[in-house]
Amino acid sequence: MFCMRRSKKWHSRIASIVSFAILLASKSACMAATDPGMDLRYDITFDSASALAGKKFHWAAMPVNIQYNSCTVTGCSASIENSVLRGIDFWQNNAAIFGEIQTQFAASGDIAVTYKVSPGGNVIASCGATVGQYTSGGYVLMRPLTLTIYTNFSGFSVTDAQYQFVSAHEMGHCLGLWSHSPQEGDLMYAYLTNNIAYSARDVNTLRYLYSQASDVGSYPPQSGSNLSSDIKVIGTIESTPLLNH
Ligand SMILES: [Zn+2]
Numbered sequence: 614m615f616c617m618r619r620s621k622k623w624h625s626r627i628a629s630i631v632s633f634a635i636l637l638a639s640k641s642a643c644m645a646a647t648d649p650g651m652d653l654r655y656d657i658t659f660d661s662a663s664a665l666a667g668k669k670f671h672w673a674a675m676p677v678n679i680q681y682n683s684c685t686v687t688g689c690s691a692s693i694e695n696s697v698l699r700g701i702d703f704w705q706n707n708a709a710i711f712g713e714i715q716t717q718f719a720a721s722g723d724i725a726v727t728y729k730v731s732p733g734g735n736v737i738a739s740c741g742a743t744v745g746q747y748t749s750g751g752y753v754l755m756r757p758l759t760l761t762i763y764t765n766f767s768g769f770s771v772t773d774a775q776y777q778f779v780s781a782h783e784m785g786h787c788l789g790l791w792s793h794s795p796q797e798g799d800l801m802y803a804y805l806t807n808n809i810a811y812s813a814r815d816v817n818t819l820r821y822l823y824s825q826a827s828d829v830g831s832y833p834p835q836s837g838s839n840l841s842s843d844i845k846v847i848g849t850i851e852s853t854p855l856l857n858h
Contacts, residue, residue, distance in 0.1 A: 654818040655801060656792035657825070663850050665744060665752060668828035671789035672723065676715035680722030680757060686730045688764030696773040697762055700780025701726065703809065704788065710816055713823035714788060723831065724787045725757040726780075731766045737805060738762045738779045740786035741851035745832050745844045753832040753844065758787045769857055774807035779855060781809060786852040789822050790815075793853055805857050 742754040793803035
């Protein structure tokens with residue numbers, strides 16, 4: 614069982630005691646994690662028709678590093694970027710709720726955020742990854758995962774508030790919530806909204822996911838020797854697109 618909450622390094626004795634208490638509370642909460650049932654959460658497995666279908670993924674270490682690449686394509690604006698950055702920060706800003714998740718911006722990332730001009734259609738954003746497999750059989754997602762935000766749509770527009778929802782939602786995919794929720798009001802609902810609040814079902818689902826062993830690792834591994842000869846690329850995976858209605 615994994616419990617990913619990580620306490621900061623505090624240097625005063627009092628802070629250490631507080632930190633230890635938080636760690637104990639975190640561990641007991643983690644150990645108590647049981648499946649709340651499908652009425653109170655949604656699916657946590659890959660829903661794509663791929664080698665990973667039915668498996669689950671979450672990060673093995675915190676914080677998750679986010680490499681943010683500024684928007685330079687047609688349709689960019691400062692307000693879009695500000696909205697996307699707020700959406701990315703949704704998870705860190707709600708760390709008191711989603712305690713298993715810590716994120717930070719970094720020069721090289723576990724997740725890379727990029728912007729592209731919409732190729733047409735109604736796909737607004739996605740999270741994708743190259744999939745690798747060890748000769749021993751285990752699967753990995755190659756770092757960085759790619760969080761793509763599209764601009765310059767044909768026939769419709771996306772508001773700043775919707776962009777904030779979009780980036781928080783896609784971060785949910787990249788953090789391991791790979792499936793969509795069928796219920797409007799959940800952050801991982803399959804259709805575009807401007808609802809940026811988390812629901813009890815979102816909290817239940819993420820906590821349950823991070824209380825389970827991950828079936829899929831990430832590559833390069835957090836530590837250890839270079840295993841490049843032991844691994845091969847077998848394809849790619851992409852979250853089911855978030856759609857405009
Ligand atoms: Zn989605």
